[in-house]
Amino acid sequence: MYRETDIIQSADQSPEGYMIINVGPQHPATHGVLHLVITLNGETIKKVEPHLGYIHRSIEKMCESLSYRQFIYVTSRMDYLSAHINNHACALCVEKGLQVEIPERAKVIRVLMDELTRIASHELWWGAMAMDLGAFTPFFHAFRERETINDIMEETCGARLTMNYMVPGGVMHDIHPNFQRRVKEFIQLYKSKIHEYDELVTGNIIFQNRMKGVGILSAEDAISYGCTGPVARGSGVSSDIRKVQPYEIYDKLQFDEVLETGCDSFARYLIRIKEMNQSIRIVEQLIDNIPEGDFQAKTKAVLKLPKGEFYTRVETARGELGVYIVSEGGTTPYRIKFRSPGFSNLSVLDKIARGGKIGDLIAMMGTLDLVIPDIDR
Amino acid sequence: MKIVPVKKYISDVFGAIKSLATGMKRTMYYFTHHKEIITQQYPDNRNTLELPERFKGEVVMPHDENNEHRCTGCQACELACPNGTIKVIFKNELTPEGKKKKAIDKLVYHLELCTMCNLCVEACPSDAIKMAQTFEHSVFDRSKLTKVLNNPGSKIMEGVE
Ligand code: SF4
Ligand code: SF4
Numbered sequence: 110m111y112r113e114t115d116i117i118q119s120a121d122q123s124p125e126g127y128m129i130i131n132v133g134p135q136h137p138a139t140h141g142v143l144h145l146v147i148t149l150n151g152e153t154i155k156k157v158e159p160h161l162g163y164i165h166r167s168i169e170k171m172c173e174s175l176s177y178r179q180f181i182y183v184t185s186r187m188d189y190l191s192a193h194i195n196n197h198a199c200a201l202c203v204e205k206g207l208q209v210e211i212p213e214r215a216k217v218i219r220v221l222m223d224e225l226t227r228i229a230s231h232e233l234w235w236g237a238m239a240m241d242l243g244a245f246t247p248f249f250h251a252f253r254e255r256e257t258i259n260d261i262m263e264e265t266c267g268a269r270l271t272m273n274y275m276v277p278g279g280v281m282h283d284i285h286p287n288f289q290r291r292v293k294e295f296i297q298l299y300k301s302k303i304h305e306y307d308e309l310v311t312g313n314i315i316f317q318n319r320m321k322g323v324g325i326l327s328a329e330d331a332i333s334y335g336c337t338g339p340v341a342r343g344s345g346v347s348s349d350i351r352k353v354q355p356y357e358i359y360d361k362l363q364f365d366e367v368l369e370t371g372c373d374s375f376a377r378y379l380i381r382i383k384e385m386n387q388s389i390r391i392v393e394q395l396i397d398n399i400p401e402g403d404f405q406a407k408t409k410a411v412l413k414l415p416k417g418e419f420y421t422r423v424e425t426a427r428g429e430l431g432v433y434i435v436s437e438g439g440t441t442p443y444r445i446k447f448r449s450p451g452f453s454n455l456s457v458l459d460k461i462a463r464g465g466k467i468g469d470l471i472a473m474m475g476t477l478d479l480v481i482p483d484i485d486r
Numbered sequence: 487m488k489i490v491p492v493k494k495y496i497s498d499v500f501g502a503i504k505s506l507a508t509g510m511k512r513t514m515y516y517f518t519h520h521k522e523i524i525t526q527q528y529p530d531n532r533n534t535l536e537l538p539e540r541f542k543g544e545v546v547m548p549h550d551e552n553n554e555h556r557c558t559g560c561q562a563c564e565l566a567c568p569n570g571t572i573k574v575i576f577k578n579e580l581t582p583e584g585k586k587k588k589a590i591d592k593l594v595y596h597l598e599l600c601t602m603c604n605l606c607v608e609a610c611p612s613d614a615i616k617m618a619q620t621f622e623h624s625v626f627d628r629s630k631l632t633k634v635l636n637n638p639g640s641k642i643m644e645g646v647e
Contacts, residue, residue: 182568253524267541271602308509
């Protein structure tokens with residue numbers, strides 16, 4: 110499986126000075142089937158080599174045989190924590206090809222769902238992050254809020270994780286009559302509980318000591334490795350697609366792009382906590398202002414994209430997701446490519462871990478917020 | 487080693503203890519406030535568990551009291567399904583006037599292939615199928631997951647085209 114690759118031969122010491130350990134593919138801290146081959150000198154990390162492919166389902170190839178309505182459901186299985194946002198990106202790309210204008214109501218519902226998903230995703234990350242560092246309680250606190258969002262999703266979209274709610278032309282169902290009330294209840298719950306997050310984790314001295322000054326990623330590296338999302342913003346790189354290239358109604362909303370200049374694990378942690386607050390801000394602006402009207406534009410039963418290439422980018426909870434469709438004019442795409450945020454963010458792991466200690470590796474990996482099915486597809 | 491001034495050292499120690507105490511206080515709060523715990527005891531709460539009506543558990547075909555369904559056999563669901571989960575099998579029926587008419591014999595549904603995407607329900611022009619709220623699907627034999635959605639001996643409802 111693992112060959113003694115160039116690192117050992119070209120290393121400045123003899124191979125005897127090194128130890129190679131494997132983390133994963135079945136390891137609770139890798140949050141999925143990620144296999145890391147780590148070269149160590151004592152406790153110091155010399156190299157981290159991720160091995161991928163354990164959960165490769167060939168989603169891009171599968172999409173080539175599915176129609177433009179059908180392929181969207183598969184993308185919920187990529188980054189399953191941002192299922193709505195993945196679906197949204199695909200729907201946007203198809204709409205771009207079809208040149209349909211979607212109703213205002215659908216746009217607002219989509220953005221609301223996206224932001225709720227983002228909060229849910231960051232909640233889960235926060236709980237898992239603390240668990241990576243050995244604190245188990247925060248996980249349950251995070252899940253209390255996340256469950257509330259999941260219940261809202263279940264009521265309106267009919268599923269808790271793989272929703273398949275965004276369809277070309279709008280959304281599949283109208284919002285549930287209870288939707289607004291329950292989202293407002295959630296906002297209240299969130300606001301009354303968010304201070305617990307700081308009490309339990311952010312202010313904790315053990316946590317801070319393990320996060321501050323660890324996993325340094327400079328702004329230059331973040332750019333050259335193609336990092337996006339909270340990973341890039343933790344290094345002060347402005348990369349929020351919602352601001353850089355606004356889609357739907359994001360240009361009309363008031364929210365800030367959160368930037369930190371700490372460049373370390375703690376900065377990346379803070380970004381996500383602050384992003385949740387920004388998402389709450391967006392939800393608050395929209396929840397009472399959902400315009401009346403249709404929730405779906407009229408589209409043909411069989412969708413045919415004109416010959417050409419279409420690309421859309423959206424901001425998922427992990428960074429930039431790009432959907433690239435090449436159409437030959439038929440009912441199925443000729444080629445689909447997804448630019449997933451997790452893949453680029455994972456590639457930076459070797460960079461930030463080198464020279465660090467093995468004990469910090471899991472903490473660094475946690476702050477990258479990796480979702481393995483998103484990386485492998 | 488960095489040299490830390492004594493004053494800062496002491497304040498750091500107290501700050502650290504304070505931060506740990508804050509966290510412990512929060513944990514103890516929930517230790518003594520059982521009412522705020524929201525864990526649900528599944529499967530003990532099975533009888534009271536209610537799922538929202540849109541929950542996508544499995545595809546079913548509702549029948550009325552005369553054992554009649556609304557499926558015309560148009561195959562729209564079969565075409566809409568991304569996984570080939572649904573197969574419509576036809577038979578020839580005689581109408582009262584003695585003419586031959588095509589009608590569905592079986593609507594075969596492979597639960598093991600279904601991803602609960604709701605596309606078939608959306609596609610059905612006569613609202614013949616819908617999503618049920620069942621979710622306890624595990625069985626010992628895979629063949630039990632292949633279901634026939636229309637009841638045996640069922641007919642199409644009057645007036646559904
Ligand atoms: S829910 Fe989706 S996968 Fe299941 S039968 Fe309907 S279209 Fe097919
Ligand atoms: S269930 Fe609906 S879509 Fe499927 S064959 Fe019957 S009428 Fe047509």
